[in-house]
Amino acid sequence: MSLVDQQLIIDLSWFMVLLPLVIGLGLFSVLVYLAHRSRQFTHSLEQLYRLNQTLDQDVLSFIEQAWPILSKHHSLALHAQVDWYGEHMQIHKGAPSNDLNPSSAQIIHIQQPDVELHLALYRDRVRGEQRLITEVLQKTFLQLVEHNISIKINQVFLTQQRIEKFQLFAQHDLKNLMQFISLLNDQLRRVDSPEQCDKLIRLLQSSVPIVQQRAQRTLQQLKTTLSGHDKYEYIDFPTWLEELAQSLDVHLVLSGEAGGVYSRSLLKEVFVNLFNNFRDHGCATEPIKLQCRHVNQGESEDSDLIEIIIYQRQPGLQQNELSSVRLFEPFWTTSESGLGLGLFLTRELLGQMNARIALLDAQQRRQLDELESEQLFGFVIQLPA
Amino acid sequence: MSEHSEPQAKGILVVDDDLALRAILSMTLESEGCLVSQAENVEQAKTHLLQGGFSLVLLDLGLPPNEHTPEQGIELLNWIVQQGYHLKVIVLTGQEDTAYACIKAGAFDYLTKPVSEAQLLNAVQRAQLFYQQHQRMQQQEAVQAIHINVPIGEGVKPVRNQAEETLVRQVLQATQFNINEAAKRLGLRRENIYYLMKKYDLNKDLNFCSDKESDE
Numbered sequence: 001m002s003l004v005d006q007q008l009i010i011d012l013s014w015f016m017v018l019l020p021l022v023i024g025l026g027l028f029s030v031l032v033y034l035a036h037r038s039r040q041f042t043h044s045l046e047q048l049y050r051l052n053q054t055l056d057q058d059v060l061s062f063i064e065q066a067w068p069i070l071s072k073h074h075s076l077a078l079h080a081q082v083d084w085y086g087e088h089m090q091i092h093k094g095a096p097s098n099d100l101n102p103s104s105a106q107i108i109h110i111q112q113p114d115v116e117l118h119l120a121l122y123r124d125r126v127r128g129e130q131r132l133i134t135e136v137l138q139k140t141f142l143q144l145v146e147h148n149i150s151i152k153i154n155q156v157f158l159t160q161q162r163i164e165k166f167q168l169f170a171q172h173d174l175k176n177l178m179q180f181i182s183l184l185n186d187q188l189r190r191v192d193s194p195e196q197c198d199k200l201i202r203l204l205q206s207s208v209p210i211v212q213q214r215a216q217r218t219l220q221q222l223k224t225t226l227s228g229h230d231k232y233e234y235i236d237f238p239t240w241l242e243e244l245a246q247s248l249d250v251h252l253v254l255s256g257e258a259g260g261v262y263s264r265s266l267l268k269e270v271f272v273n274l275f276n277n278f279r280d281h282g283c284a285t286e287p288i289k290l291q292c293r294h295v296n297q298g299e300s301e302d303s304d305l306i307e308i309i310i311y312q313r314q315p316g317l318q319q320n321e322l323s324s325v326r327l328f329e330p331f332w333t334t335s336e337s338g339l340g341l342g343l344f345l346t347r348e349l350l351g352q353m354n355a356r357i358a359l360l361d362a363q364q365r366r367q368l369d370e371l372e373s374e375q376l377f378g379f380v381i382q383l384p385a
Numbered sequence: 386m387s388e389h390s391e392p393q394a395k396g397i398l399v400v401d402d403d404l405a406l407r408a409i410l411s412m413t414l415e416s417e418g419c420l421v422s423q424a425e426n427v428e429q430a431k432t433h434l435l436q437g438g439f440s441l442v443l444l445d446l447g448l449p450p451n452e453h454t455p456e457q458g459i460e461l462l463n464w465i466v467q468q469g470y471h472l473k474v475i476v477l478t479g480q481e482d483t484a485y486a487c488i489k490a491g492a493f494d495y496l497t498k499p500v501s502e503a504q505l506l507n508a509v510q511r512a513q514l515f516y517q518q519h520q521r522m523q524q525q526e527a528v529q530a531i532h533i534n535v536p537i538g539e540g541v542k543p544v545r546n547q548a549e550e551t552l553v554r555q556v557l558q559a560t561q562f563n564i565n566e567a568a569k570r571l572g573l574r575r576e577n578i579y580y581l582m583k584k585y586d587l588n589k590d591l592n593f594c595s596d597k598e599s600d601e
Contacts, residue, residue, distance in 0.1 A: 171479065172447060172453065172478075172479035172480060173479075174479075175479035175497075175498040175499055176403050176406055176479060176498060178498065178499040179406060179479075179498040179499035179500070180403075180405050180406050180409055181499075182499045182500075182501060182502070183409045183410065183412075183413050183502055183505075184409055186413070186501070186502035187409070187412060187413065187416070187502075190416065199412070200412075203408050203409065203412055206404070206405075206408065207404065207405035207408050207409065208405075210403075210404050210405045211405045214403075214405075
């Protein structure tokens with residue numbers, strides 16, 4: 001065998017040894033890569049579920065905070081338009097909309113009483129297993145959002161039902177009273193002997209105190225639920241609010257003048273809610289300031305407004321953490337003991353009077369206090385004059 | 386062993402947590418010659434009913450501990466029907482949206498407060514009439530009326546079983562758990578009664594006064 005042939009054989013032998021080695025290494029690398037991708041994907045899925053649990057299935061927080069997880073896996077953008085219990089907001093994460101391909105989007109649209117959400121999630125141009133992973137992650141995210149919204153709606157619905165049921169049973173007490181009086185009346189008409197009279201008197205002696213208690217309780221319940229039928233009267237705001245604040249032991253600093261004809265009980269509930277909100281979440285050492293004024297909107301008197309600004313200086317306040325969407329959301333609270341209904345009910349009550357309430361914006365805060373506007377927290381209420 | 390017969394119906398049980406209303410209802414019924422007992426909650430009502438002797442129950446749905454829901458009233462109504470008592474239940478309640486649940490559970494009549502004395506007495510009279518005629522059917526013609534709610538579309542076997550269970554339960558209750566008497570009334574042998582009791586788990590469900598012994 002010549003030297004050339006020997007060399008060829010040796011080369012071939014090396015090749016035969018190296019080839020499977022290279023192929024094996026290649027396969028191994030692919031496996032390692034796929035295992036790594038799979039672990040990343042599983043980890044991201046777990047992160048999504050854990051995040052949702054940590055946030056207590058809160059819809060808006062979940063949409064905001066899930067974006068870093070989604071963007072790690074080739075989600076290009078998230079655009080959402082939310083109508084949340086009367087408040088509108090838009091959420092934009094990632095690339096602007098003009099850079100996006102609509103065909104790469106996964107979209108959900110939810111429309112319920114009080115809640116409407118249109119959410120589009122865009123994917124980057126990826127292929128193969130990367131595209132699959134991105135799609136699955138996005139679908140999981142969207143399903144969790146839908147699930148969270150369903151929980152929220154049920155929560156509000158169930159509570160509304162409970163409140164309605166409670167009102168029904170307040171009527172139940174009233175019906176018991178009416179039943180008693182009706183049957184008593186019939187018995188009184190029948191009395192035609194001293195024995196019957198004595199029997200009736202003994203019954204009344206044992207029953208009337210109980211009936212009186214029940215009547216008082218029912219009347220109290222009716223007073224708080226008849227606000228829609230309360231009489232309207234002229235209210236001079238500075239005087240009335242001063243008295244209200246004193247009765248609630250609230251330190252209030254008033255300025256301005258305004259007055260109008262409104263439901264006293266409705267307004268009382270509104271301002272009691274607001275004062276409680278400042279008491280529970282504000283600064284105990286700072287007074288609550290209130291300005292009221294008459295605003296001429298146009299030539300017609302019908303468009304005139306009464307504007308009441310209620311605010312407080314709260315050192316350490318983080319303005320970027322405040323959102324009117326959350327503040328007026330039912331059952332959303334930062335307080336452990338609160339229900340999260342105060343501001344929601346306040347807005348509903350004002351709505352009954354064709355009035356509005358909004359969080360003070362930056363411009364309004366600067367008008368109140370140029371230097372410390374970032375420390376101010378409050379609301380502006382507009383009532384029809 | 387002496388034969389047991391259905392005790393003569395002698396009274397109306399008024400079940401309402403409102404003391405004043407219970408008192409005036411009782412007075413109204415007593416003025417018509419009715420014998421009235423009172424109960425303010427489910428447990429008291431059951432104690433009275435176990436002693437027997439009622440033809441009619443006037444039942445308020447809102448009973449403690451949940452006075453503001455119909456749960457306790459419906460529970461008592463279900464218990465009465467399940468026990469096989471041959472009495473009529475008139476529901477007298479302040480709630481209008483509980484009619485379906487009450488009638489489904491076997492109430493004879495349903496009144497919403499406030500009712501007039503005339504309406505109340507009319508309902509009581511109707512209930513007593515039906516009660517007496519059912520008693521007569523049973524005594525004179527050995528015919529017993531039973532009430533069952535059956536789902537349709539699931540065949541007839543569940544219907545047969547439910548009717549069988551209801552009848553056996555009622556007869557056992559009426560004979561105060563006297564197996565001999567129950568077998569005689571149903572035209573069965575004692576072994577059959579034991580079999581049916583086991584089949585429908587009637588031993589545990591039936592609550593009788595502890596001093597009454599079954600006759601074997």
